[in-house]
Amino acid sequence: MALSNSQYDEIFRTYDERQLHNQHVIERRTKEAYAQIPGLKEIDDAIASCSVAQARKLLDGDSDALEELKQQLDAYRSKKAALLKEHGLSSDYFKPSYTCPDCKDTGYINGERCHCFKQAAIRMIYTQSNLKEVLEKENFNTFSYDYYSSEDINPATGRSSLDTIKDAVAKCHYFIDHFDDEFNNLYFYGDTGIGKTFLSNCIAKELLDRGYSVIYFTAFQLFDILGKDKFGRNENASDAHQNIFDCDLLIIDDLGTELSNSFTSSQLFLCLNERILRRKSTIISTNLRMNQLADIYSERVLSRISSSYTVMNLFGADIRILKRYR
């Protein structure tokens, strides 16, 4: 990861803050519970001294005493659980509610960086901080079929706008549900305002929520970063490439709106090809039809996309215009 020391510190400050917050919550709850539930503190004290005694006996290697202490501990714990239940509290009332239960807000699992750390680093490196806010608004819960008509028929396919989008949404769900066990890539193409970016965002949200690392770029941003990297202006040169090649999902939005040239053509091929070799999924959204890919980029780009991508041709009216008149 191309993190500077200060960025690294900033991420860890967030983890420290979360841990501190959790600790305060637990302390407050404990204090309140002790005040309300007679006998609870005594049980906790007994559990604590029993645990200390157990640790000492463990050092002595006294297995009979250990077994006895274990039984005592179990008895105290079930007594505590019963007492809490009596007062309408569950036994995990005193367990912290972690932002990331997988690493318990430490950023590490068995010495390896947690997925939440990777995503925090991606956000920081690529200033993707606004992605989260976008995804709050654009996700499957806010997606609406109202903008797609069953009477608007695509002459090329004979299918309505509504049928086409329903089909696309089903394929998106399939993509998400089989993200781990089936390598797949998506290619959304169609006119402006048809919901291509919205669908990409829906997928990004689902996968981020499941702990995968996702990078979102417009084509313009992607080539800008790869260009800086290529010409050595970026001190962490190959790191930017590594993240782009390695993240679980890369979204390239608005492909074809950048200024294309031989550089973008070769970089696009490199990027798509590397990700296919590493079996990392990519979503492309674009106004470009498949046959334009060869003209604008290269035959090689066309061939990679046609062999490894699920192609979806979205069709319908411009939603941005529809929204304005409703």
Ligand SMILES: [Zn+2]
């Ligand atoms: Zn985590």
